[in-house]
Amino acid sequence: MSNSIFNYGNKSYPIVALSDVAALLQAFSVTDASETEFLHKLADLGTKDLELAITNASAYDIATTALSTDAIQNFDGAAGIAILGGETSNDGTEYNHAGKLDFGIMSIQDAITAGLACLGLKTKQDVGYNPTQAAAFNQLVDYFAGSHFSVAQGILFGVDGSGKVYLPKPFLQALSDKAAELGLFGEEGDDKPPYNGIINPVLVSSISGWNDFVDYLGNQILNTPSDRGITVTPEIVEAMQDGLRDYPSITQIDFNGQTDIIMCYLSVSTAYPWGVSDPADRFEFVINVFHDVERFRLNVGGESDPPDSITVANSGYFKTPVSGYQEAWSGQNFNRQNEAVDFDFTTFNNFRVDVSRQSYRYVINGDASTSTTEIEAGQTGLCWSRVGGSGTFALSSNLVTSEDTPTGAAWDLMEDSVNPSTNDSDLNSLYPDWVTEAVTVSEIAGANLLSFLPAAAYNNGSYFYGVGDVGDVNGNEQAWAQGGLNEFPGGIRSVQQGIQDLVNALLGDNILTVLGDPESVLDWPDGDLDDDNPDMLDPGSGTADIGLVRLYSPSQAQMQAFSRWLWTDSSVLDSIKKYFQSPIEAVVSVSKIYAPPRVLGSDAIVCGYITSDVTGVSTVDQFTTVDCGSLYIPKFFNNILDSNPYTRVRLYLPFVGFVDLDADDVIGATLSVTYGIDVLTGICMARVTVNKTGAQLLYVYEGNCSIQLPISAGNAGSILTASAIKGGASIAVGIAGAITGNVAAIAGAVGGAASTVLGSKASVSSVGSISGNAGVFGAKQPYVVINRPVPAEANNYGHFYGLPANASIMLGACLGYTRVREVILDSIPATGDELEEIDRLLREGVYI
């Protein structure tokens, strides 16, 4: 089953690819699992609203280094994991991951946030916590992370050395469609995004000179020098960074009513904007000058240590991605304030300054000298988006309006691009420049190419390690963001460390506790239950071991030779011998069986006292086994719908038929089927081992897998008679001669007994029974039929009714519709009546 393509519009699933499976398997200590099973395991992780991205520096081309084609084709999970290799650093020192695996996780909320930003919409912080927009954001999350769409989108990073993040184009297409459907885009002609409560630069008009400096909330009004330079004091930086915790910090400076400079603090790479010592932390801001700038004087100084470097990235013109990083300063002589460096930006009008930080705090002074070119007043139209908490992806180049772009044009263009009402939402035609920047993953298992579009990310792969500091509109951290799935250790980790972190984060006690999994509180078996399984005893060599019966596995040619020997007189003496000894009577049975018998050796066929001239025939044991391998039964919904009675599982066993399996037993488990077979009688026993927390023998079924062949009329009649009698007394078919009487009697007794067993063809099955000849026409390999329901919940069901939780948590960790079973209200100093009403309302359901 090919599942490589994300078919949006058909509720399908994203591409799945994986590189360096061997390393991952080893890191997961998965030694006996198939690649497909491992993919499913990863998929199960992914559907816990996680994003898993793994980079392998040597694997630009997934197809050349990925797991086997079979594994991909056989994978049918509902989650996607996109993995692509590359250099995750652009400085070649701190984050040089060549030859290593790196990975990170991202919640589906963050993936959506990143996608929104790509489309010029507000981020989670802006939308998710905006009371008027939270519902829309939640609907997006529900849509992409809900049971219908259990998808963790693949996100690539580190693929081109620039640290850009790439989002799957189909995801962006789907997101844009859904966002438009939810009304998140404005109407054509809007001069700014419809949700302008947060990103809304405050204009200061009609003030002569650089007299006022107002932050985007209008809270700071500070005098600045009147020489057309600006001085950003530490207090301003601090104030802006305070705002940065929740929103993009945009400061707009007007001169004579004209927008002159907008300083946009895009990111500080850590959860808290200062006081961090990790040299990886960076301080980034963008200056957008609405004049032709001849010179910009930038002074970045630290109170303790100098910055490592200052990098200026020209963001160029509208929709031109950030590129051509210009190393403007590095190292020494930059450790004090007021030692400015002039940057000649006569050709630039937007640029991004990226200051690596080791200092406690930096002070930034900017001095812009502009030409005398006049611009029209009110030339704003700036739209910045900021993504994530610590994971910050600035979409500067795509969204900045340069002076060549009239007011609102940027927004209008974006809105045109994604609003189905105005066009067909084809990102190819609407974002041609953007699409040209896409990374195209090589063809996988015959699938189409998959494009990932750049999100102009920052150059630190560790951004993917969690949400980090997600604040509400008041700057208070949200409880849910502090733990569980989103709290994943940052920093660069080794393969082993990183994957172990992932496993711990996903499967450790914390997660289980969060999820309310009973395994976290009860002393459940540790998963290795092999020792408790009943032993399947080797029945030994059977009848042949006592010398009464010989078992051969002749080839077809040998069977033909044996037949000729039986019925052809080769000589008078031979004929007399056969006449008196009747070798046909010593033939107990001839059958065909579809299991290779266990060969013991080779010999001539012996019938009673007579040795035939058919030699070199394999002698075989009475018992043999058939190993049908293992099969992972995937989860699909990742919720109760994967369980009994919603999902039903039937197993077809060759020569047994269909049997019902308990979905609770086998979903998310690996089934193994082995047969024990008596080749003399054809009776077989199918043993079904279920490995979920450890291998357990849970099902056993009996059937018959032989086809009896008549040797002669008498022999065939005996078989038929034996079948009718079903276990009755053995039938003696003796022609007791003077010489052969004893032998014939023995042969007849044995033959009769065998025929009785052969004729019984016992088959035990709870569903149906096919055995013997009928089984020949059935499949020779077991297979599983998973019968799943189709969810029919109304849209936004969770918003109205909630999803099953059964979680013991603080109410502050909840979001949206919440209904409690029990609550402790001891800490509320309310009246008794009030407490009773609170208790009642919480039990009836409230919106948090």
Place this chain on the structure above:
Amino acid sequence: MKIYLCRMIGDKRRMQKTILNGIELDGTLRGESSVTNPIITVAGEIGDGWNYARIPAFDNRYYYITDRRALKNGLYEISMHVDVLMSWAGQILSCPAIVDKQERPGVGNAYIDDNSAITSTLRTNQVLKFSAGFADRPYYILATAGGGAGGNNNE
């Protein structure tokens, strides 16, 4: 006492209400009023738009305006009922609870069956086959009597 009348928008079940700016009035508490269902007399006409109130003197409690009656001499009597969710929102969010239902996925155990799953009558089948099985070609098995002790162990 001071009373702030305003307009509340949104579902009463919301913990945090959206409140539009209102007006500040002086009111007089009727003698037998309670803190949970106060009745306050205010001077001046009360418009239809006000449906919500906050009374600082009552620990900043928020109230739904449940009724208002025009009295003589330009007085209005406002009946209210406390909005316990809004009034105690901060404290409620700090309370531990066993949450039965939650809108946000991932809070609880998705495998709990509380009979709330809704499915259609349509169903889908997926077939997965094992990697191995019985042989495609048959093997002949010939059983003969005789041969003496040791049977097939003739190697």
